Amino acid sequence: MERIFLTKYIIITGGVVSSIGKGITSASMGRILRSYGLKVAAIKIDPYLNWDSGTLNPYQHGEVFVTNDGMETDLDLGHYERFLDVELPGLSNITTGKVYKSVISKEREGKFLGACVQVIPHITNEIKEMIRLISDNEDYDVVLIELGGTVGDIESQPFLEALRQLRNEEGHDNVMFVHVTFIPYLNAAGEFKTKPTQHSTKELRSMGINPDVIVCRSQEPIDDALEGKIAHFCDVDQKAVVNTPDAGTIYEVPLVLEENNIGELIVNRIGLDIKPDSSKLDDWRKIVESLKIESPVVNIGIVGKYVELEDAYISIRESLQHAAANVGVKANIIYISSDVDNLDEEVMGNLHGILIPGGFGERGFEGKLDAVDYAIEHNVPLFGICLGMHSIVTQFARRNGYPEANSSEFDSENPHPVIDMMEEQKKVKNMGGTMRLGSYDCKLVKGTKTYEAYNVEDIAERHRHRFEFNNDYRKDLEDKGLVISGVSPDDFLVEIVELPNHPWAVGCQFHPEFKSRPNRPHPLFKSFLEAIYEYSKN
Structure with missing residues (x-):
């Protein structure tokens, strides 16, 4: 089916360690874009082999979030719904289990005409098809895609390849990559260390993906010199190195990102036909103040x-x-x-x-x-x-x-x-x-x-x-x-x-x-x- 409405995609990857806040970063960018009046959806890709989150032990994976249409999903969909104030479908959670089950079912039905079914192109094509189902069902201005885990994980490789292909097929101006990393502080050395971020970005680039923005998570704020160093070694503009230190509440993160002009970065990078306006977040600021x-x-x-x-x-x-x-x-x-x-x-x-x-x-x-x-x-x-x-x-x-x-x-x-x-x-x-x-x-x-x-x-x-x-x-x-x-x-x-x-x-x-x-x-x-x-x- 040929899509008439042009949807833009923002892909969020993670590096260095897991649980650094990719979900909150994704949801926060979505909140900013929603405040501009854009229609935004979100997808969470979980590279595990489970078909859904329903049978996962809460000790291993946290809460199981349930969508309106009855899908048991990753908890990040809860963040998306709360920040974006939307109701997402079960299609918004893609797992390796779902992808492989669909491909094997198609193979059993003879839909590949006797071809040898392989990771490329069959698995990667299925991943792209599942992503596009969201924008096929409804005319979204922007779809956020968060890839779970960290760059370098074996189970993530087919998804990274599919996302690389998605950029080429949708067009460079319609797809951007945001890489979320962690900047550790070593007490013994008395300084932040950027080497893990450099290696993580190098790993991502080895997959054919150059990040457009690097969001640096840290316990305390990092200075301009450190941001400049990251920009130099990771080959991005220094304005595209965004620091999000630990906040008092997760709901502050959209405000921190907007202070770093990430809305303007996104609008300019993927050519959104709007004018960024931080005052659109005034209602959100009031919510944050009430939460504090x-x-x-x-x-x-x-x-x-x-x-x-x-x-x-x-x-x-x-x-x-x-x-x-x-x-x-x-x-x-x-x-x-x-x-x-x-x-x-x-x-x-x-x-x-x-x-x-x-x-x-x-x-x-x-x-x-x-x-x-x-x-x-x-x-x-x-x-x-x-x-x-x-x-x-x-x-x-x-x-x-x-x-x-x-x-x-x-x-x-x-x-x-x-x-x-x-x-x-x-x-x-x-x-x-x-x-x-x-x-x-x-x-x-x-x-x-x-x-x-x-x-x-x-x-x-x-x-x-x-x-x-x-x-x-x-x-x-x-x-x-x-x-x-x-x-x-x-x-x-x-x-x-x-x-x-x-x-x-x-x-x-x-x-x-x-x-x-x-x-x-x-x-x-x-x-x-x-x-x-x-x-x-x-």
């Missing part, structure tokens, strides 16, 4: 099983920060392991709010139930998400006539499985891609705290789970006081519950954190923070 508030402080405990790695709950953390800034408080987030026999009473006693996030597996579930019990006994605002909702329902049942209540996920022989698997899931054997995923409609019940938060009757939220509230116990638990405040449009699936006689205790089956934005906090998180602030005054 220092008082009053509220303490929020996230009681989960993956707390050793904060990235496992990154969207929840950001959603709490968005809501706190909107309410006018600073959220001090305390990560508490649920994988303990007894929660620390001193730590729990200092909390103004408790959030129980999702998760899979039995480990840590009893600790989550203890957190629910603590919130009930002390009237602490409580928010349960997915497995957190299951914890609220299970503990409520145990306190109201079903002392052995549990989820059949953890005890298939339990006499009172108040949480049970959906019927259509019981025969499924594969772990990947078998859940209720993506956006589903929900009808709210007027007169509930949830309805007050949204102030509308019909909503749609993103899901990622297999187990549901067991309707066999619905009437009895409602008779005992449990409030059902949100259900599927056919009234069959329970989506939201609330505890009676409590200042604020809400559990939802879906993941509201995926839809929160710094400029538009999610209604449930905002309502939760308002309740926390009121509780903190007592």
